Structures are given as structure tokens and as C-alpha cells.
Amino acid sequence: MEKVKLLSCHQVYTLKRKTLEKRIKNYYFQTRDEQDTIQFLIALQVRDELGKEDFSFVLRDLVRKIFLESKPTRALRSYYIFFKDYFTLKEWRVLSIRLFPVKTFVKEKIEKLYTRFFKMPLKGLVGS
Structure with a gap:
């Protein structure tokens, strides 16, 4: 099995939306790590607020899948408030x-x- 590489902070704030969506989706479906995936998506919300590029509602379907289908965890309870507009x-x-x-x-x-x-x-x- 191919080892999945985490995104660096530099990559999260410099790569284009399409590339980030592809990598984050790939990371999630290979690792099933909801916590890291959600943290990446929160970082992209910060980038949306601070930058010129549009990162609003990035990977909306994936966010909805994670929150509505995954087992409720402490991480999901902590971060769910950041995604209210997705529902x-x-x-x-x-x-x-x-x-x-x-x-x-x-x-x-x-x-x-x-x-x-x-x-x-x-x-x-x-x-x-």
C-alpha cells in the first residue's frame, strides 16, 4: 500500500484549490483520519478569510460525509461549529x-x- 503523505503548512497555504481538494480527498479515503482531514479544511477556511482565492465551501460533500456518517468523536464535536454553513x-x-x-x-x-x-x-x- 502506498504511504500517504501529509500536507505541509506551506503547501496548505500555497497550493491551488483543485490540487488541495484532490490531495485532501485522497488522504482521507486512504487513511480515514477524520481529525486531520477536518483540521486541513479549517486551515483552508482561514486561508479563505485571509487570502484572495476562493476557498469557501471547499470539499463540502466530504465534510458532510464525515460529519453525517462517521462515528461521533471528540474531534468532530470540537470542530463541527466551523462547518455550520455546510448544512x-x-x-x-x-x-x-x-x-x-x-x-x-x-x-x-x-x-x-x-x-x-x-x-x-x-x-x-x-x-x-
């Missing part, structure tokens, strides 16, 4: 539930209790 609102909700199942469940229960015990009873007092 529709509905997909973002599904992704949040997928990555943070306990937090989402607890948040929904707390909101329900808050609404039930605090907001509703206080509405009745406003008119009196």
Missing part, C-alpha cells in the same frame, strides 16, 4: 443531536419544564 437547518439539528445526544435530551427536557412551570403560570398573573 441546512434541518441537517444541522440532526447533526447536533447525533454529536451531543445527552446534552440535547437534557436541554429539551429543561426547556419543557421551564415552559411548563415558569412561563405558563406567570401568563395567568399578568391579566390580574
Whole structure:
């Protein structure tokens, strides 16, 4: 098996978009290393903000595949916020539930209790 070479920092900030897309995609499909792949893509978002070239939504399909199909990991939970624009609102909700199942469940229960015990009873007092 051919050994996959990581991109250097210099390459990430100097190579053209098409070349980077090809290399990052190749790297991911050979190694299945979500963390490094996502870190490369974040670096390209920085390059998009700082440079003149367009790197917006680079490898959008790969990002979506990684976040929606890979096993949730600490790295994915840490970096998912940087890719909110890559998903529709509905997909973002599904992704949040997928990555943070306990937090989402607890948040929904707390909101329900808050609404039930605090907001509703206080509405009745406003008119009196």
C-alpha cells in the first residue's frame, strides 16, 4: 500500500484549490483520519478569510460525509461549529443531536419544564 503523505503548512497555504481538494480527498479515503482531514479544511477556511482565492465551501460533500456518517468523536464535536454553513437547518439539528445526544435530551427536557412551570403560570398573573 502506498504511504500517504501529509500536507505541509506551506503547501496548505500555497497550493491551488483543485490540487488541495484532490490531495485532501485522497488522504482521507486512504487513511480515514477524520481529525486531520477536518483540521486541513479549517486551515483552508482561514486561508479563505485571509487570502484572495476562493476557498469557501471547499470539499463540502466530504465534510458532510464525515460529519453525517462517521462515528461521533471528540474531534468532530470540537470542530463541527466551523462547518455550520455546510448544512441546512434541518441537517444541522440532526447533526447536533447525533454529536451531543445527552446534552440535547437534557436541554429539551429543561426547556419543557421551564415552559411548563415558569412561563405558563406567570401568563395567568399578568391579566390580574
